[in-house]
Amino acid sequence: MRALRTGLSLALCLMAISCGGGGGSSSSPPPPPPPPPATANVTAVIVDGGPSGNSVNTVFTSVTVCVPGSTTCQTIDHIQVDTGSYGLRILGPVLTLSLPVQTLTNGNSLAECTQFVDGYSWGPIALADLTIASETAKSVPVQVIGDSKFTTVPAACSATGGILENTVAAFGANGILGIGPFELDCGDCATATHGLYYSCAGTVCTETTVATTMQMPNPVTRFAADNNGIILVLPAVAAAGAPPVSGSLIFGIDTQSNNQSGTQTVLTVDINARLIMTYNGTALPKSFIDSGSNGIYFTDSSIAKCTDTGLTTFYCPASTLTLGLSIQGQNGVMVNNLTFGVGNTKNMLANTTFTAFPELAGTNPDATSFDYGLAFFYGKRVAVAVELKKTSVGTGPYIAF
Amino acid sequence: MRRFRSADSRVLAVLGLVLVAALGPCTAFATLGEPELTVQNDVAQLRASVKSSQTRLSYRVHEIQLPSGTLLREYVGANGNVFAVAWQGTSKPDLRQALGRYFDVYVAAPRSKIVDRKHMQIQQGDLVIEGSGHMRALSGRAFLASAIPSGVNLGDLN
Numbered sequence: 001m002r003a004l005r006t007g008l009s010l011a012l013c014l015m016a017i018s019c020g021g022g023g024g025s026s027s028s029p030p031p032p033p034p035p036p037p038a039t040a041n042v043t044a045v046i047v048d049g050g051p052s053g054n055s056v057n058t059v060f061t062s063v064t065v066c067v068p069g070s071t072t073c074q075t076i077d078h079i080q081v082d083t084g085s086y087g088l089r090i091l092g093p094v095l096t097l098s099l100p101v102q103t104l105t106n107g108n109s110l111a112e113c114t115q116f117v118d119g120y121s122w123g124p125i126a127l128a129d130l131t132i133a134s135e136t137a138k139s140v141p142v143q144v145i146g147d148s149k150f151t152t153v154p155a156a157c158s159a160t161g162g163i164l165e166n167t168v169a170a171f172g173a174n175g176i177l178g179i180g181p182f183e184l185d186c187g188d189c190a191t192a193t194h195g196l197y198y199s200c201a202g203t204v205c206t207e208t209t210v211a212t213t214m215q216m217p218n219p220v221t222r223f224a225a226d227n228n229g230i231i232l233v234l235p236a237v238a239a240a241g242a243p244p245v246s247g248s249l250i251f252g253i254d255t256q257s258n259n260q261s262g263t264q265t266v267l268t269v270d271i272n273a274r275l276i277m278t279y280n281g282t283a284l285p286k287s288f289i290d291s292g293s294n295g296i297y298f299t300d301s302s303i304a305k306c307t308d309t310g311l312t313t314f315y316c317p318a319s320t321l322t323l324g325l326s327i328q329g330q331n332g333v334m335v336n337n338l339t340f341g342v343g344n345t346k347n348m349l350a351n352t353t354f355t356a357f358p359e360l361a362g363t364n365p366d367a368t369s370f371d372y373g374l375a376f377f378y379g380k381r382v383a384v385a386v387e388l389k390k391t392s393v394g395t396g397p398y399i400a401f
Numbered sequence: 402m403r404r405f406r407s408a409d410s411r412v413l414a415v416l417g418l419v420l421v422a423a424l425g426p427c428t429a430f431a432t433l434g435e436p437e438l439t440v441q442n443d444v445a446q447l448r449a450s451v452k453s454s455q456t457r458l459s460y461r462v463h464e465i466q467l468p469s470g471t472l473l474r475e476y477v478g479a480n481g482n483v484f485a486v487a488w489q490g491t492s493k494p495d496l497r498q499a500l501g502r503y504f505d506v507y508v509a510a511p512r513s514k515i516v517d518r519k520h521m522q523i524q525q526g527d528l529v530i531e532g533s534g535h536m537r538a539l540s541g542r543a544f545l546a547s548a549i550p551s552g553v554n555l556g557d558l559n
Contacts, residue, residue: 056515084519084535115492116518117532117539161496161507162521172516178536185536186491194469194492272538290535294517297533310514313522349514362515365522365531366540367556373517 040134041226041251042258047234047356047374048244051078051168056349057294057357057374059234061177061249063088065128067097068139073131078174081232081249082292083384084273085178086185087216088130089114089143092123093167094174099126099144102214108199110214111150112143114185115196119162121145121171122153124200130219132177135251137222141214145171152203156195176292178218179230181273181397182387185216221386226252228389229396231259232291236379239320239341241354245378253383254392261393264383264400267329273397276328277370286369287327289382289399293373296340296361305363306346314345314362325370329398340375431463431475431483432501434545438481449473457557459550460484467494475499476558478550485544485558491537500543503528507543 045061059081065088066073074097076090101124102110114121123145130137144150146166153164165171178185186196190212197215199208221227234247250259267275269288277287279298295314300323306316321342328334343359358375376382385396393400431437453464461477471490478484486499497504510525521532521541527548532541542558549555 058517082518086536115539116536117534117541118512118516118518118521155497156495159495159497159504160493161500161504163508163512165518180536182537187537188470192470194471194490196492273535274538286533286540288535290519292517292535293519294515295520297520308514310511313513314515345515360515362520363522364533365520365542366533366559368559369533371519371533373519 041256043133043249043251045081045232045234045247045249046244047247049355050080050172051174052172055172055294056355057360058172058355059232059247059291059374059377060173061132063175063177064131065090065095065097065099065142066131067099068127068129070129072097073129076174080173080176080292082176082178082290083180083230083232084288084290084292085116085176086180086182086218087143087178088128088140088175088219089121089123089145089178089216090175091166091168091171091173092144092147095144097128099128099142101126101144102141104199104208104210104214106199108201108208109150110208110210111198111200111205112196112216113154113157113160113198114143114145115160116162116165119165119170120157120160121165122150122157123147123166124150125197125214125216130222132219132249133251135220135223135226137219137224140219140222141216142219143216145175150200152205154198154205156207157198160195178216179220179384180218181229181269181384181399183218183221184212187271189215218386220251221389223251226255226259227386228255228391229253229383229385231381231383232377233381234374234377234379237356237358239343239359241348241351241357241360243353243355245356253385259383261383261391261400264381264393265333265335266331266394266398266400267327267333267335268331268394268398270330275330275399277372278326278328279323279370283328284368284370286366287371288369289327289372289376291374291377293371294360295371295373296342296359296375297364297369297371297373298361299364299367303342306344308346311345311349314360315342316344316346317342318344320344320359325372327372331394331398340372431477433483433486433499433503433543434548435483435501436481437461437477437483459552469494473499474559476544478548482548484548484550485542487540487542487559489534489538489540489559491539493539493541496543500530503530503543503545 341359476485
């Protein structure tokens with residue numbers, strides 16, 4: 001029986017529908033059936049409310065970090081899976097390990113002012129041995145956001161504005177796994193300071209350049225195998241939304257039987273990870289697909305916006321709209337005739353047990369951008385290939401689905 | 402689009418360029434809601450350089466390359482005050498400097514009920530501050546809604 005069940009699980013895995021691992025209880029009766037065991041390159045992901053319970057359209061996974069070269073390890077859940085950033089960042093308050101901070105040639109500690117559109121995080125760049133599923137990366141740089149020994153945020157960092165996201169509550173996750181289509185979180189920080197990397201002597205920190213080997217990498221690129229990209233697989237979600245949904249994060253593209261490209265359409269992205277989406281007859285050159293965005297963000301002044309406090313930038317049409325979209329890669333490949341729904345945000349959020357909303361949409365402050373967030377991934381198998389890495393259907397950076 | 406509308410604005414443009422030239426290689430960065438000439442106060446701190454200055458229909462634009470590589474545009478109305486700033490690059494500019502007295506308003510402003518790290522849309526009184534993008538490609542802008550010259554398309558402030 002057990003062998004049969006394992007076989008079925010493996011078959012499901014190969015079909016890459018909802019392959020997961022870890023955390024499954026073996027004693028509770030079905031339904032629902034426990035997730036199949038993780039294979040070497042697959043880990044479970046979940047779209048739930050996150051550590052604060054109020055996240056929407058935010059996909060999480062678990063990672064295991066160890067003090068380099070040791071068996072002193074910790075598994076941390078609710079790490080956000082983000083194809084729109086680079087690097088593993090863990091919130092200091094949830095980290096029980098003491099990871100060694102990288103030191104520069106002058107003996108100073110390396111830290112980073114991590115900038116997001118809505119705010120910033122601050123913390124040292126340490127080293128850890130990382131394991132996700134059976135993939136491992138030795139001594140990979142990871143940021144410890146809000147580390148208790150690095151509490152003084154440089155003035156130049158806080159001057160970038162917005163919210164200081166140095167706590168789990170402010171960050172909305174226990175960490176973030178940045179696995180977008182590039183290798184590093186900065187293009188040229190080895191030769192130019194961008195207000196990102198800092199050299200710290202005690203609490204005195206100054207901007208610095210830093211060798212690429214010490215910068216924050218997309219950790220997938222540091223795996224011993226399956227390191228050319230990822231495939232994120234999420235189930236289709238009912239239009240009105242759904243309670244937590246589970247999916248799979250598969251490492252590698254065309255490296256194993258479960259991550260073959262097949263007939264996927266390959267859209268290459270530019271140096272800023274951008275695609276060209278055409279909505280309502282207008283080409284939007286700053287568009288992107290991003291698992292780390294929680295809505296479909298685009299500008300259409302004809303769609304009614306919500307009037308409720310805190311929701312005025314989200315759409316609240318009287319009835320659900322079905323709209324058309326085309327997406328063009330930088331390689332000229334065009335995907336036409338896609339449709340997406342825009343529902344009433346206020347009504348959707350009224351169901352507080354729901355965490356996945358395929359039709360949650362809001363205005364985009366940049367009229368030349370269409371940001372298709374996690375909703376794009378529902379019901380799809382989306383591959384993200386890293387720059388310069390080859391697969392059977394092309395060379396990264398690309399997105400394929 | 403970029404043609405000057407009148408002889409007057411041509412003269413203004415030339416004066417603007419002369420001003421920019423006079424300020425030398427380390428120049429031009431003004432503060433939201435304050436006169437264009439606040440430029441000089443900020444020069445030393447930002448070590449920036451002006452890439453171009455253009456006069457459009459009813460305002461001037463200074464395009465400034467920060468040492469970080471980030472591009473900052475400042476928009477100056479007919480009254481000589483900065484009514485908008487916009488940026489794009491790997492990192493954000495010093496918004497404390499660019500927003501001046503509005504920086505604290507921005508930081509303290511209430512957030513949307515739905516937030517992620519890729520968007521920001523805040524309106525607090527007259528101040529509107531917006532951002533979009535992802536790591537390695539951040540862009541945003543801030544403007545004073547009441548100070549936007551009539552006829553200016555918000556989409557041009559980017």
